Amino acid sequence: MSLTNASPVDAAKAANGASRILATLPASARNDALTAIHAGLAEARDEILAANARDLELARVAAESGQLSQSLVSRLDLGKKGKWEDMLKGILDVRDLEDPVGQITLRTKLDDGLELTRVTCPIGVLLIIFEARPEVIANIASLAVKSGNAAILKGGKESTESFVAISKVISAALEKTQVPNDAIQLVTTRDAIQQLLDQDRYIDLVIPRGSNELVRHIKSNTKIPVLGHADGLCSIFLEQSADPNMAAEILVDSKTSYPAACNSLETLLIQESALESLWPGAAEALIAKGVTIRCDAKAKAAITSKISSDLSSKIEDVQDSDFDTEFLNLTLAVKTVSGLDEAVAHINVHGSGHTDAILTSSSELAEKFMSSVIAAGVYWNASTRFADGMRYGFGTEVGISTNKIHARGPVGLDGLTTYMYKLRGQGHVTATYGEGPGKKPFKHEKLTL
Structure with a gap:
């Protein structure tokens, strides 16, 4: 260096x-x-x-x-x-x-003695x-x-x-x-x-x-x-069928294990039908770890009487701007939604395309969520903090990309390579090929790598 x-x-x-x-x-x-x-x-x-x-x-x-x-x-x-x-x-x-360099990702026999390869570089x-x-x-x-x-x-x-x-x-x-x-x-x-x-x-x-x-x-x-990415506005949708203990543990890890990281949780979306069953326990677990919860009216009402008085100071009213804020600290914005469709719509409008998750016991809803959310990483019953090159097995990373082309998500070795086409011939010229008398077609035979 x-x-x-x-x-x-x-x-x-x-x-x-x-x-x-x-x-x-x-x-x-x-x-x-x-x-x-x-x-x-x-x-x-x-x-x-x-x-x-x-x-x-x-x-x-x-x-x-x-x-x-x-x-x-x-x-x-x-x-x-x-x-x-x-x-x-x-x-x-x-x-x-x-x-990662020199890996052959395509081999095609264009004609006898004329082979095309695509090679990483x-x-x-x-x-x-x-x-x-x-x-x-x-x-x-x-x-x-x-x-x-x-x-x-x-x-x-x-x-x-x-x-x-x-x-x-x-x-x-x-x-x-x-x-x-x-x-x-x-x-x-x-x-x-x-x-x-x-x-x-x-x-x-x-x-x-x-x-x-x-x-x-x-x-x-x-x-x-x-x-790269400009924001790490990561969201989790807490669906009514999620396991209570699992949900609380994932939310705490996503928010508190390293609040300053771009893959930490910033917005929690709670299904309205889960406010009484799942939200109080999750809220108490978060507050116990020092999280300040900024709630909408419904989410606040569901926990106000169930959270001990010494913890109630950690409950605040949410502002619309909070859903577009990357706090990078122990502050969490909370919104009540009717169901999966509203949660997805919110994420796709307010999220940054970094990493979003659903907590649910329904595989059908999980797969729909992961197909509908526009993000580099979409998770089912897992902490957003897994969005990391080391945890993905990349060794480390140069950063997280929310781009939709080339590299996306944690960028490791594969994201730092592109490819070139190499053509090996024996005097071949394009005039040989085509339609009509004296011309011949390409073979375009796929070869094993």
């Missing part, structure tokens, strides 16, 4: 050149680089966490003065909830996955712009190297100490491998984002990781394709 002060144009050119070399390296060379990165980071743990602690100290001061959100501070903490261990494990998990140069989340550097470096892509990373100032420390370690590790150092670059030049976004000649894909404002700004200010 090159910790560069080069101009954005020079950084993009260098990455583009390195990507051509990286794309030709065998899987063994790319895997060796990941082994070296893992070893280097493991050895430098104390130094990196100390740098992260310095970032955290400044971030907490900024949060107290209102300059940073508490959710961003939470995302910055590299030592929280096993994040460091998960980061290191993700590197080895990615290393041990099947090589790297995208080229990735630009990752992120806020906080210092582990992103290791995640991206691992996925980029394994998939044969070069990557340029531009982090926010709130994580400067952390990403400089990590990048120095990765750079030293890559020096011992066949992977060019310019294949993974961390740009430190101030005010470089717009100049990087202008490099559509050298950069092939932009992946933003950060706030709604960051993502929307990037999408509006570049010609380069953008992969």
Whole structure:
């Protein structure tokens, strides 16, 4: 990894050149680089966490003065909830996955001696712009190297100490491998984002990781394709036949296990016929974990007399704007709906297309829900927090995509490859084929992979 002060144009050119070399390296060379990165980071743990602690100290001061959100501070903490261990494990998990480059996905015999194949290949140069989340550097470096892509990373100032420390370690590790150092670059030049976004000649894909404002700004200010999501407005529909204990456990996990994550629950839709049977227990379980519940009138009335007085302060009136808000904290918007159709309609209007779930014992309703909701992830009786590359078995992820083309959901190795067509002939020309005298038809025979 090159910790560069080069101009954005020079950084993009260098990455583009390195990507051509990286794309030709065998899987063994790319895997060796990941082994070296893992070893280097493991050895430098104390130094990196100390740098992260310095970032955290400044971030907490900024949060107290209102300059940073508490959710961003939470995302910055590299030592929280096993994040460091998960980061290191993700590197080895990615290393041990099947090589995504050079996979043949189609073989067709056009004619005798003329064979067409479709083969996976790297995208080229990735630009990752992120806020906080210092582990992103290791995640991206691992996925980029394994998939044969070069990557340029531009982090926010709130994580400067952390990403400089990590990048120095990765750079030293890559020096011992066949992977060019310019294949993974961390740009430190101030005010470089717009100049990087202008490099559509050298950069092939932009992946933003950060706030709604960051993502929307990037999408509006570049010609380069953008992969990502602006919001994580995840919803759960609690249907009347759901198991009470299971429902409460899933709701608590979805909302409280990591409230600052984009896959945490933000809106709960309750079937009206479940207000008396399921909602009180679920509400009490959520409030007991510190959740503030913003309810519509029906949902509030159903629990007001059943929640102990010491917990009632956690029940508030919901506002219409709450259903379009990604809280990223222990606040939950609650709405009563008549049934599945109204729940689906609400999600498709107010949701962000990230991850939504239904809690029900009816397989028929579950399948209808999962076919009707427009989202990258649709779940039945499972926490929304499963929307994660590591949990999906991708090793790690570069982010979550709500796009409807190319990669969708947690983006791992497959999402960082595209494909090309290779045609092998023996002097074939198109003039040979067609209708009429002297012409012959194509065979178009499907071959086994």
